[in-house]
Amino acid sequence: DTEVTQTPKHLVMGMTNKKSLKCEQHMGHRAMYWYKQKAKKPPELMFVYSYEKLSINESVPSRFSPECPNSSLLNLHLHALQPEDSALYLCASSQVYGTDYGYTFGSGTRLTVV
Amino acid sequence: AQSVTQLDSHVSVSEGTPVLLRCNYSSSYSPSLFWYVQHPNKGLQLLLKYTSAATLVKGINGFEAEFKKSETSFHLTKPSAHMSDAAEYFCVVRVGANKLIFGTGTLLAVQP
Numbered sequence: 631d632t633e634v635t636q637t638p639k640h641l642v643m644g645m646t647n648k649k650s651l652k653c654e655q656h657m658g659h660r661a662m663y664w665y666k667q668k669a670k671k672p673p674e675l676m677f678v679y680s681y682e683k684l685s686i687n688e689s690v691p692s693r694f695s696p697e698c699p700n701s702s703l704l705n706l707h708l709h710a711l712q713p714e715d716s717a718l719y720l721c722a723s724s725q726v727y728g729t730d731y732g733y734t735f736g737s738g739t740r741l742t743v744v
Numbered sequence: 745a746q747s748v749t750q751l752d753s754h755v756s757v758s759e760g761t762p763v764l765l766r767c768n769y770s771s772s773y774s775p776s777l778f779w780y781v782q783h784p785n786k787g788l789q790l791l792l793k794y795t796s797a798a799t800l801v802k803g804i805n806g807f808e809a810e811f812k813k814s815e816t817s818f819h820l821t822k823p824s825a826h827m828s829d830a831a832e833y834f835c836v837v838r839v840g841a842n843k844l845i846f847g848t849g850t851l852l853a854v855q856p
Contacts, residue, residue, distance in 0.1 A: 636787075661842050672834055672846035673788070680842060720787060726841065731795075732778065733844060737787035 632657060634736035636721050642742045645711060651739045653704040653721030659734070662704040664696060665720040667738070673720055679704060680726050711743045746771045748818075748835045750847035758855045763807075763822040765850045767835030770816065776838040777818045779809055782849075783831045791833075794818060805829070830854045 634655045643649050653662065661680050665673035678686035679698040693715075695707040704721055718738045725731040751766040769775055779791040792803025799811040809820045818835060835847040 663842070672849050673844075674846075675843060678842045686843065722788075724842070732790050732793050734790070735780075735788040740785070 632734065634721055634723055634734050636719075636736035636739050638739060639737065640740050640742075642744060643708065643711065644744055645713070647711075648707070648709045650708065651706040651719055651721075651741075653706075653736055654702055655723045655734070656702055657723060657734065658701075659723035659725060660701060661724045661726045662698060663722040663724075663733070664704070664706055665722065665735075667718040667720060669717075677706075708741075711741075713743050716741055716743045746775060746837050746839045747845060748777070748837045748847040750833075750835050750850050752850050753848065754851045754853070756853040756855060757825045759827055760824050763820070763825045763829065763852065765820040765833050765835075765852065767818045767820065767847060768816050769818055769835075769837055771837065774813075777809075777811065778836040778838070778844070779803065779807070779818075779820050780834045780836055781831050782834065788834070791820070825852075825854045827854050827856065 637652045663678050664676040666676050667673040675688050676690045677696045682698045693710050697705040718740050720738045721736040722733045724733045747770045749768045774796045777794045780788040781791050782788050791807050792801045794801050794811045802808045807822045809818055811818050833850045836844050
């Protein structure tokens with residue numbers, strides 16, 4: 631299995647809702663990432679998990695709450711979002727150490743906040 | 745600080761003609777560089793990566809890139825464009841162990 635699977639593919643939520651995005655990989659990668667991509671912009675890093683521990687938080691607002699329950703799963707819990715949080719949320723995974731590794735991205739969850 | 749600059753926001757070519765997408769990098773040491781492609785409403789697909797092995801890197805779908813230290817460049821090329829190559833292309837540099845910095849992207853249009 632060489633894929634990163636993200637669910638759901640599309641999500642519409644109100645500003646008072648609580649929802650979660652899910653990401654799963656079975657490549658044995660021990661680093662997992664959340665990126666946010668606004669329309670016609672490059673992806674921007676949000677969080678990095680290394681060996682199931684949060685290693686990078688790019689000053690993301692607390693209404694986004696990441697969770698890595700095991701080495702194959704990464705969640706992003708959403709609460710009280712704003713319309714400007716509407717974007718494509720991409721999950722990725724990779725090895726942790728070494729110099730010759732790439733990053734595998736999922737197809738993303740397109741989130742619309744109304 | 746490490747960064748990448750994509751010199752063209754839009755490139756338009758005719759089907760069957762060569763493709764050149766330009767990327768310059770800034771790094772104080774030998775960087776790890778990547779090219780990713782994103783088709784409309786899709787995720788990111790790795791085309792190729794440079795990690796200090798061969799300077800000419802061959803990727804998927806006929807793409808290749810050459811790492812030129814003297815010019816601090818990592819341009820992406822393809823000899824003959826296909827309609828299916830129309831997409832957004834990102835040049836990316838790895839910073840530290842786990843952080844990727846993306847260029848601003850180049851939108852490739854392929855005319856019939």
